[in-house]
């Protein structure tokens with residue numbers, strides 16, 4: 001594990017570059033201690049062509065067994081300068097966040113715009129286009145509005161409620177279509193996210209509901 005402050009990141013990245021192929025895809029996970037992020041990290045750490053940066057408030061909260069190849073930055077997404085420095089040079093941003101999502105989305109869009117990073121995968125929730133909008137979902141909806149108003153190559157995901165079932169079984173719906181289903185396994189959502197990371201040209205400027213079929 002490489003635990004570094006933002007000021008040490010470049011030094012460590014020079015060391016790491018000797019181990020990672022030049023063509024490696026650089027992926028940063030914001031909120032890397034989150035449940036879905038854990039599954040995504042488990043999948044991506046097995047891939048040699050992915051250079052993973054884990055951005056999170058406390059590295060102690062990481063639950064993954066093997067993060068030896070990942071670069072770790074402890075930081076808050078609401079700290080704009082730190083966030084921008086972390087995003088600089090990445091190919092893909094995957095936001096697995098909770099909390100002040102609208103403010104975080106604004107920071108992320110600004111940082112990506114200023115550093116020229118285009119692709120973002122942002123998790124929100126089922127129900128954000130319901131009328132009337134549940135007060136619990138407002139922060140997800142406002143964050144999605146911020147991302148959609150940007151010129152980024154975004155993929156917004158609106159998953160149904162998570163289960164821990166060990167299965168991969170999902171379908172997606174497009175924005176404007178009725179959302180389906182009521183549950184999705186964490187493993188399924190993580191699998192979809194890693195597929196988008198592998199093929200970032202998929203689902204560009206799309207906003208997808210994700211659910212277990214039937």
Ligand SMILES: NC(=O)c1ccc[n+]([C@@H]2O[C@H](COP(=O)([O-])OP(=O)(O)OC[C@H]3O[C@@H](n4cnc5c(N)ncnc54)[C@H](OP(=O)(O)O)[C@@H]3O)[C@@H](O)[C@H]2O)c1
Nearest residue numbers: 031033034035036057076077097098099125159160161162
């Ligand atoms: N549970 C469900 O059934 C369900 C259904 C649909 C959608 N969702 C939503 O899907 C998203 C992903 O779910 P999840 O279970 O993976 O979420 P999670 O476990 O709650 O992870 C969210 C992460 O955001 C991080 N975070 C919060 N504020 C931050 C900040 N200012 N700077 C940096 N990191 C910050 C938290 O880090 P700390 O460890 O530092 O707190 C946490 O690791 C969440 O928004 C969730 O609400 C959940």
